[in-house]
Amino acid sequence: MTKEASEIVIGKLNEVGTSVAVTFLMSSESYFEVISGLVDDFCREHELGCVYVAISVPAVTLMNAFDSLEIDRKHVKFIDCISYATMQAVDGTEAVSFIESPSMLETIALRVEYMFRKFNDGKKKVVIIDSANALSMHNDTRMLSEFLQVLMSSLKMKEAYPVVLGLGDQLKPEVKEMLGLLSDQVVTIPHAAEK
Amino acid sequence: MAAARIPEDKRCPSGIEDLDKVIGGGFPRGGTVHITGCCGCGKTSLAMEFLVRGALKKEKGVYVSTTKSPEKVMSGIVALDIFDEKTKNGKALTFIDLEDLTQKLQDPKRPLGRTAALELLNHIEEAVDRSGAKRLVIDPISPLLMDMEPGVEREFIKKLGERMYKKRCTTVLITEGEADEWMIPLAADGIISMTDLERNGDFLRVLRVLKMSGAEHSRSRYVFDITSCGILMTPLIRGGKF
Numbered sequence: 001m002t003k004e005a006s007e008i009v010i011g012k013l014n015e016v017g018t019s020v021a022v023t024f025l026m027s028s029e030s031y032f033e034v035i036s037g038l039v040d041d042f043c044r045e046h047e048l049g050c051v052y053v054a055i056s057v058p059a060v061t062l063m064n065a066f067d068s069l070e071i072d073r074k075h076v077k078f079i080d081c082i083s084y085a086t087m088q089a090v091d092g093t094e095a096v097s098f099i100e101s102p103s104m105l106e107t108i109a110l111r112v113e114y115m116f117r118k119f120n121d122g123k124k125k126v127v128i129i130d131s132a133n134a135l136s137m138h139n140d141t142r143m144l145s146e147f148l149q150v151l152m153s154s155l156k157m158k159e160a161y162p163v164v165l166g167l168g169d170q171l172k173p174e175v176k177e178m179l180g181l182l183s184d185q186v187v188t189i190p191h192a193a194e195k
Numbered sequence: 196m197a198a199a200r201i202p203e204d205k206r207c208p209s210g211i212e213d214l215d216k217v218i219g220g221g222f223p224r225g226g227t228v229h230i231t232g233c234c235g236c237g238k239t240s241l242a243m244e245f246l247v248r249g250a251l252k253k254e255k256g257v258y259v260s261t262t263k264s265p266e267k268v269m270s271g272i273v274a275l276d277i278f279d280e281k282t283k284n285g286k287a288l289t290f291i292d293l294e295d296l297t298q299k300l301q302d303p304k305r306p307l308g309r310t311a312a313l314e315l316l317n318h319i320e321e322a323v324d325r326s327g328a329k330r331l332v333i334d335p336i337s338p339l340l341m342d343m344e345p346g347v348e349r350e351f352i353k354k355l356g357e358r359m360y361k362k363r364c365t366t367v368l369i370t371e372g373e374a375d376e377w378m379i380p381l382a383a384d385g386i387i388s389m390t391d392l393e394r395n396g397d398f399l400r401v402l403r404v405l406k407m408s409g410a411e412h413s414r415s416r417y418v419f420d421i422t423s424c425g426i427l428m429t430p431l432i433r434g435g436k437f
Contacts, residue, residue, distance in 0.1 A: 104397050106418035110427045117424040118276075142434040150429065 005030035005189050006037025012187050013042055013163070018124060019156040023132070023183040025168030025176075027191050032065070034189065038128060038163065040071045048161070049125040050076040051115045053108060056134035058083045059096045077119060079111045082134070102138040105147040112151065116158060125160045132166035136175040145178045152182060199411055206410075207330070207365040210248020211241065213428035214402075217417070218385070219410030225363040226384030226408060227356045231370045236389045237400055238369045240272050240421045242332040245367055247278045248425075249330045250287035256330035257289045257322050261339050265290035268334070276423045289326045293339065296322075306344045312351045315339075320358055328364055335369040352382050384408040392416070392431070401431060 009024055016022060026034055043050050054062055059078035066073045077095055081102040082088075097111050112127060129135070129151075135144055148164070155162040164179060168188055171179075180186050199219060206221035215221050222228045222245075230238050246256035260268050269290075282288065296318045297303050302311050323331055333339070340348040352368075359366045368383070386405040391398045402419050404412045417428040 101397050103395060104399065105432055106399060106429050107420060109429050110418065110420040110422075113427050113429070114420065114422045114424055117427075118422075140434060143432050146432045146434060150432070 005033045006041060008187065008189050009034050009037050010042045010045070012185070013038075013126075013161055016185060018159040018161055020184045021152040021156065021162040021164070021182065023164040023166060023179045023186045024189060025166050025171070025179075025186065026189040027169065028167055029191070030189050031165075031167070034165065035062075035128075035130070036066075036069060036071055038126060039066065039073070039076055043075055043126060044072070047123060048075070049119060049121065049123045051079065051112055051125055051127045052076055053079045053081065053112065053127070053129045055081045055102045055129070055138075056131045058086070058088050060088070063095075075123075077115045079108060079115065081108060102135060105139060105143060109147065109151050109154070113154070116160075125158075127155050127160050127162050129162075129164045132164050132175060132179055133170055136172055141172075141174050141178055144175070145182060148178075148182045207254075208248075208252075209241075209245045210252070211244055211426045211428075213417070213419075214241075214426065217413040217415075217428075218404055218407045219412060222365050222367075223384040223408045223410075224365055225360040227352075227359065227366045227368060227382060228385035228387065228407075229368050229370065229383035230387045230389065231372065232389030233391055234371060236391055237419065237421050237426070238371075238389055239268060239334055241387075241389070241426055242334055242367050242369055243269075243272055243278075244275060244425050246288055246330055246332055247275055247282060250282050250285075251277060253287075254329040255287050255289070255326050256332070257291065257319075257326055257328040259291045259293055259296075259319060259322075259331070259333045261293040261333065261335060264292050273421045274423060275425060277425070286326070289322060289328065291319075291322055305342050307342055307347065308344050309347050309350065312343050312347045313354065316351060316354055316358070319355070323359070323362065323364055329362075331359060331364050331366045333366070333368050335371055337370040337372070356382050389419075392418075399431070402428065 012022060024034060039050055059080035063073060079097050079099060081099045084098055084100045099107050099111060152162050205224055206219060207224040208215050208221035230241060232238050246258055249256050258265060296315060299318055300311050300314050343351060385407040388403045388405055390401055392401040399418045401416050403416045416431040418431050419426050419428045
């Protein structure tokens, strides 16, 4: 099942190409397979850079997880929006930029822009917002919708792959509706039991 | 909102891409731009980027520091990737400690009278002439004005603006506090207000262009970030109806 989740994600992004905002709604069981499919397989296949906006899990946790799974992460730059809020260590490296709170939406957009300028190596980039659930916990839906619209438009102009991740069954209905309006495509990755 | 772009002979691009987009391509060339805001909000970083980006376009600059040594100022700001050793040590930028200029005054006692203030202005002008600068920053100018006898500061600002305009040297004057606390706005061709905005416990750095002569500039508020790639801006999210 898990292999299929990453195949769905990669297949969809291959189908739509750049400049198309795609939201992937999944179950928690598929979560890590989707991430590794995006960060590892998809980026490697297309030689892409990756900007990972970490809102639900600190960047250091993700990096450790990637390392333990032997996923190459040299091409990944993290924007960590949660470590400050949870008083975790925020020892910056070039690969991680910290933001004080997930509610500083404009700052998130600016750091994404910064990553594009700082690491302007000519490679196209996947930008992963992980996750809509975590963002919606810290932000009013109206603020969030404006933020996502601005960010998605900016990423489309850069010919990036804008990707929003969400745990579908845990999303508030209004957030789900908003994602439907703001994303070009919403893909629900089925549970193993549904297949 | 992006303002209509005005020809570069009339504008002096700050080089801060996002800022230039909302002010019609740059500051009024030869004009005086007043940057005002609270402590630590990024005024010096903006002014320094204006000078460095100018230097990279072969426009020399003079930075006059009034409260700290230039070395201390430099050590306290985010290092720009573009500000390399060549630019730092070359002749494109001249850093001046105001104390060095006041020591040259014939009558340096405070408060400075009209003669001393105009003598000081001559020294600043000489520094601009010597280096062939097209960009001047005085950071901050408020302590200098406070050191002048009442009424003298108005004449100083007026003459500074006139002399730099004749040289087509675009001048940035920095003050702490609100935009209208000083009389500088009355003589300024541009005013940029920088502040911290509190929103639900978060503090966002926010910038607003209050005035920019000759441009249909944006009047919106922009959140900005000071990075090694320079100042980046994005519109403040208003939370429109969904």
